[in-house]
Amino acid sequence: MAHESKLKKIQSSARELRMSTSETRNKVLLKAAEFLIEEEDSILKANLKDLKKLSAEVSPAFKDRLTLNPQRLAAMAESLRQVAELPDPLAVEGEKRVLKNGLQLKKVRAPLGVIFMIFESRPNVAIEAFSMGFKSGNAMILRGGKESQYTVAVLYKILQTALKHAGLSADSFWGITDPDRKLVNFLLKQREYIDVVVPRGGEGLINFVVNNSLIPIIKNDRGLCHVYVHDDADLAMAVNIIVNAKTQRPAVCNSMETMLIHASLAEQLIPMMYQQMQKFQVKWYGDAKTLKILKGSKNVKKATEKNWNTEYSDQIVNCKVVSSLEEAMAHIDKYGSKHSEAIVTDDAEVAEKFQKKVDAAVVYWNASTRFTDGFEFGLGGELGISTQKLHVRGPVGLQALTNERWIATGTGQVR
Numbered sequence: 001m002a003h004e005s006k007l008k009k010i011q012s013s014a015r016e017l018r019m020s021t022s023e024t025r026n027k028v029l030l031k032a033a034e035f036l037i038e039e040e041d042s043i044l045k046a047n048l049k050d051l052k053k054l055s056a057e058v059s060p061a062f063k064d065r066l067t068l069n070p071q072r073l074a075a076m077a078e079s080l081r082q083v084a085e086l087p088d089p090l091a092v093e094g095e096k097r098v099l100k101n102g103l104q105l106k107k108v109r110a111p112l113g114v115i116f117m118i119f120e121s122r123p124n125v126a127i128e129a130f131s132m133g134f135k136s137g138n139a140m141i142l143r144g145g146k147e148s149q150y151t152v153a154v155l156y157k158i159l160q161t162a163l164k165h166a167g168l169s170a171d172s173f174w175g176i177t178d179p180d181r182k183l184v185n186f187l188l189k190q191r192e193y194i195d196v197v198v199p200r201g202g203e204g205l206i207n208f209v210v211n212n213s214l215i216p217i218i219k220n221d222r223g224l225c226h227v228y229v230h231d232d233a234d235l236a237m238a239v240n241i242i243v244n245a246k247t248q249r250p251a252v253c254n255s256m257e258t259m260l261i262h263a264s265l266a267e268q269l270i271p272m273m274y275q276q277m278q279k280f281q282v283k284w285y286g287d288a289k290t291l292k293i294l295k296g297s298k299n300v301k302k303a304t305e306k307n308w309n310t311e312y313s314d315q316i317v318n319c320k321v322v323s324s325l326e327e328a329m330a331h332i333d334k335y336g337s338k339h340s341e342a343i344v345t346d347d348a349e350v351a352e353k354f355q356k357k358v359d360a361a362v363v364y365w366n367a368s369t370r371f372t373d374g375f376e377f378g379l380g381g382e383l384g385i386s387t388q389k390l391h392v393r394g395p396v397g398l399q400a401l402t403n404e405r406w407i408a409t410g411t412g413q414v415r
Contacts, residue, residue, distance in 0.1 A: 003186060006174060007114075007193035013172035014114045014139035022088035024166055029131055031162035033080040036127070039158060040073055046150040047123065054147065061251035061314045066121045066147055076127045083131040083380040089398040090137050104409040109402040111137035113195035116187055117383065118209060120145040120201035126155050128381045129198075130173065132374070136401040139172045141187070141194070145201070146179035153177045188213040198396070200384040203311070218396060220384030222311045223253030224337040225369045228328040228354070229269065230345035231262040237366065238265075238344045239272050245342070245368040247280040251313045253385060254340050254372040258308065258318040260328040266293060266321045273319075274300075282315045289321035308335045325350060332358055338387045340369040361387055361394040 017025075036043070047068040054063060094107035115138045119125045126142050133140045144152040156175025163170050176183065188197060191214045199209040200220045209217060227245055229238045245256035261269055270293045274284065278299075285303035286294065294300045307318050308331075322328045332341055342364035343354040351365040362372045372395065374382025379397030386392045392400035 003183065004190075004193075007187075007190055009171040010114055010139045010141065010174055011193045013169045014111070016169065017134075017137050017139055017172055018111060020137065020168065022091065024168065025088075025135055025137070026084040027166040028134060028159075028162045028168065029080045029084040031165045032127070032131075032159055033077040033084075035158040035162060036073055036077040036080070039154065040070060043073060043151065043154050044068060044070075046154045049150045050148055059314055062121060065251050066123065066151075068123060068151065072124065076124050079128060079375065079381050080131050082375075083135050083398075086135065086380045086398060089135070089402050092399075094404055101413045102411060103413050106407050107404045108407055109399070110405050112401055112403060114139045114141065114193060115196050115198060115383075115401070116141040116143075116194045116215070117198040117200065118143050118184060118205065119199075120205060121147045123148045123151040123155060125200060126152050126175070127159075129200075129383050130159055132381050132383050132396070132398060133401055134173070135380075136398045138401055141174045141176065143176040143184060143187075149177055149179060185212055188215060191215045198383055217388075218383070218386050218392060218400075219388045220253075220396075221339065221387035222337045223255065223339040223385070224258070224309070224311045224335060225254060225256045225340045225342075226258045226260055226328075226332050226336060227256050227342045227344065227369065228260040228322070228325075228332070229262060229265060230325060230343060230347065230350055231264045232346045232350075233262075233265065233344040234346065235265070235269055235272065238269060239276055241342065241344055241366070241368050242273055243276045243280075245370055246317050247277060247282065247315065248368075248370055250315050252370075253311075253313075254369050255313070256317070256342075256369050257310070257312055258320065258331075258335070260320050260322050260331060261290075262328075263289070263321050263323050266290075270294065270319065270321075277317065280315050282317055284317055284319060286319040287321060290319045293321075311337070325354065329354065329357055332360075336360060339385060340364065340372040342367065342369050361385060 090109050092109050096106040098104050115133050117129045130140050159173055160170045194215050197213050197215045198218045199206050203222050206221055227242050242259050284300040285307040303318055338360050340362045341358045341360045345351050355363045374395035374397050377395050379395055383396040386396050
């Protein structure tokens with residue numbers, strides 16, 4: 001009953017938030033940015049506590065996702081300030097029309113209501129998710145993974161304090177530190193109180209939410225991203241794009257997992273990329289042609305069906321030699337997660353065909369997949385990268401956290 005009472009309060013607060021001004025909501029974000037810097041010591045101490053309880057088997061990439069430092073805290077504070085500077089998505093009016101009987105209609109944007117977001121180890125997600133959801137007028141429920149339990153507890157307290165400083169009810173935000181999955185399971189059934197659930201994490205978390213939620217989902221699926229290099233590609237450009245897409249930050253969902261190389265370039269291009277990636281100690285899994293080209297090279301193994309279907313989130317890459325654009329697209333269609341895909345080519349017609357036929361949230365021509373990000377796209381941040389097809393696809397920015405409804409004004413019209 002305590003949890004249901006909490007949900008009733010947050011639902012009530014969501015209705016009040018519809019009446020809040022953009023200035024008030026921005027004040028919350030700016031105060032939270034101040035408190036992040038002021039509370040740096042307590043945040044980093046809590047983060048160290050989380051890091052110390054990690055299992056020794058945890059990968060360096062996972063540990064990196066969890067780790068905070070002064071620079072990352074400063075970036076989190078800056079993201080709050082930038083979201084505060086963005087235009088109010090609720091102030092946007094859409095289509096207007098007047099019916100023959102004089103009834104005036106207009107479309108306006110409104111908050112989704114109460115958003116429940118479940119994320120895993122990255123504590124900065126808590127700040128980013130709150131800023132985007134709250135800026136767009138939504139009440140937020142956040143639940144991070146047990147690995148970031150102590151860190152997010154401090155962050156949640158900061159957000160509550162910022163709400164109070166702006167004169168808003170603390171009930172419009174619920175930060176959950178309880179690691180018990182039973183609570184999550186309970187909340188996923190509460191469609192009377194929660195309007196949207198957003199899972200952001202690994203495949204296990206996504207599947208758990210999809211299989212257990214009675215609430216509509218904005219799904220941020222895994223990022224099994226590819227880069228295809230066509231036969232006319234600029235080799236230096238291809239190397240730069242692929243090395244960046246794989247190594248710049250491999251733990252995130254927009255990093256590349258598989259490169260597809262046209263056979264006419266393979267003998268020249270694959271050794272170039274292998275040499276560049278060895279600076280980052282990248283492990284390779286390749287098809288038979290790749291293994292033949294890299295014969296005798298260290299950290300190169302034969303790829304299996306499992307490799308083509310694995311999101312590594314680490315310094316590990318797959319390489320396959322293909323004979324055509326069609327073979328590359330067929331591979332992406334079979335193994336891709338509909339997140340981000342890229343082609344490197346000098347041929348505009350080939351690029352257009354790839355961009356039209358490849359089914360993904362973002363499809364690139366001559367650019368790294370690492371740009372699939374709300375901040376990079378100029379959205380101020382994101383609630384995740386949606387890989388589904390209804391409501392929103394790609395970075396989930398402010399406008400995606402609202403919907404359109406009709407406002408009708410009459411003078412006594414009846415039908």
